Structure formats: structure tokens, C-alpha cells
Amino acid sequence: SQELEQSPQSLIVQEGKNLTINCTSSKTLYGLYWYKQKYGEGLIFLMMLQKGGEEKSHEKITAKLDEKKQQSSLHITASQPSHAGIYLCGADPPGGYNKLIFGAGTRLAVHP
Amino acid sequence: DSGVTQTPKHLITATGQRVTLRCSPRSGDLSVYWYQQSLDQGLQFLIHYYNGEERAKGNILERFSAQQFPDLHSELNLSSLELGDSALYFCASSPYVSGNTIYFGEGSWLTVV
Numbered sequence: 001s002q003e004l005e006q007s008p009q010s011l012i013v014q015e016g017k018n019l020t021i022n023c024t025s026s027k028t029l030y031g032l033y034w035y036k037q038k039y040g041e042g043l044i045f046l047m048m049l050q051k052g053g054e055e056k057s058h059e060k061i062t063a064k065l066d067e068k069k070q071q072s073s074l075h076i077t078a079s080q081p082s083h084a085g086i087y088l089c090g091a092d093p094p095g096g097y098n099k100l101i102f103g104a105g106t107r108l109a110v111h112p
Numbered sequence: 113d114s115g116v117t118q119t120p121k122h123l124i125t126a127t128g129q130r131v132t133l134r135c136s137p138r139s140g141d142l143s144v145y146w147y148q149q150s151l152d153q154g155l156q157f158l159i160h161y162y163n164g165e166e167r168a169k170g171n172i173l174e175r176f177s178a179q180q181f182p183d184l185h186s187e188l189n190l191s192s193l194e195l196g197d198s199a200l201y202f203c204a205s206s207p208y209v210s211g212n213t214i215y216f217g218e219g220s221w222l223t224v225v
Binding site for chain 2: 033035040041042044045088090092099100101102103104105
């Protein structure tokens with residue numbers, strides 16, 4: 001079965017610093033989703049990537065999917081306290097149906 | 113606000129009991145998904161319904177069942193509850209059966225005591 005591994009598990013950065021979170025799949029990714037979650041709250045959709053080499057940006061967050069479609073990165077530029085939370089990558093397994101599997105998440109803290 | 117509504121937000125119940133969690137998808141969305149999030153298991157897919165029909169099953173226990181009604185709202189029934197069932201249960205919805213963004217509700221916190 002497909003597994004998603006996220007790194008690092010947790011991250012503490014100073015406000016204004018850049019950071020990168022990685023998501024690696026054991027199999028080819030057919031759809032890669034990034035979500036953000038505040039503890040105990042719902043998941044907020046950030047971005048979806050489908051094509052190898054695809055890159056999307058929203059405000060200060062950029063997500064990329066590598067050419068082989070087995071790794072994705074989420075990059076935050078000039079981090080702010082509002083970026084703090086848990087970042088989860090999710091992926092469509094082969095088969096076409098939306099039963100997303102998720103990585104364990106990366107906990108981000110941004111200190112002023 | 114994702115547009116996905118879940119009730120109740122919090123629920124405390126005793127072992128052996130049965131509860132029903134309710135989900136209203138975003139307007140126009142035909143797919144509904146249920147996920148369970150616990151500290152030790154992370155976010156786990158339970159089940160997917162599309163336009164009233166079950167389309168995919170994940171790690172859903174036999175004590176759990178779900179359905180999607182003609183008005184597209186969905187219910188997740190959890191019975192013979194055990195302490196280990198304590199978790200945050202999410203409902204999510206999307207317009208079609210696959211290949212599109214899934215939007216999550218705020219979740220229902222279930223505590224089994």
C-alpha cells in the first residue's frame with residue numbers, strides 16, 4: 001500500500017525565516033494535496049498538484065511536485081506566526097477514487 | 113469556512129453506547145468522505161459515498177457504518193463504543209467521484225469514557 005512520509009516531524013522557526021516541508025511517497029503520486037490544520041480543528045485546503053514538475057503558489061506558500069511524482073515540497077517564505085499549525089500532505093492512491101491517504105503531518109511553530 | 117457542516121462538535125459518551133455523527137456537504141457536492149484522526153493513527157480514511165452509493169472503504173471497523181441520504185447529507189454511526197474510538201471524526205466533500213479537491217469540515221470530537 002502507498003505510504004506518505006513527511007519531514008521534518010516538527011519545526012520551530014523564527015518569524016521571517018524561510019522553511020521547507022517535504023512529503024515523500026513510496027509510489028507514484030496521482031494527486032498530491034497540501035492541507036493545514038490548527039490543533040483540534042478542521043483541515044484547510046492549501047494546494048493540489050497533479051503533474052510532474054508542477055509548482056503552485058498562494059501568498060507566501062509554494063508547493064512543488066517533482067518530475068517523478070514521488071516527492072513534494074512545501075516552502076514558506078518569510079514565515080509569520082499565522083503560518084503555525086500542522087501541515088499534512090495527502091495523496092490519491094492508484095485506482096482513481098478519492099480515498100486520500102495522509103502523511104503524519106509536520107508541526108510548525110513560528111516564534112515572533 | 114469550507115462549507116462542510118458537521119454536528120455535533122463535541123460528544124462524550126460511555127463505552128458500549130452508540131452515537132451518530134452528521135455531515136452536510138458543500139452545496140452541490142456529490143461525494144462525502146469520513147475520516148478518523150487520532151493521536152496514534154493519524155488521519156485515516158474510513159469510507160467514501162458518491163451520490164448515495166458507497167464507492168470506497170478504508171479502515172472502517174465493522175462496528176461503524178455510514179450512509180448518504182437522497183439529500184446528500186451523510187451520517188456515520190458508531191456502535192459498541194470502546195475507549196479507543198475516542199478521536200476527531202472528519203467529514204469531507206467534493207463535487208465528483210475522484211480527481212478533485214476535497215474540503216473538510218471542522219470535525220466532531222468524540223470522547224468515550
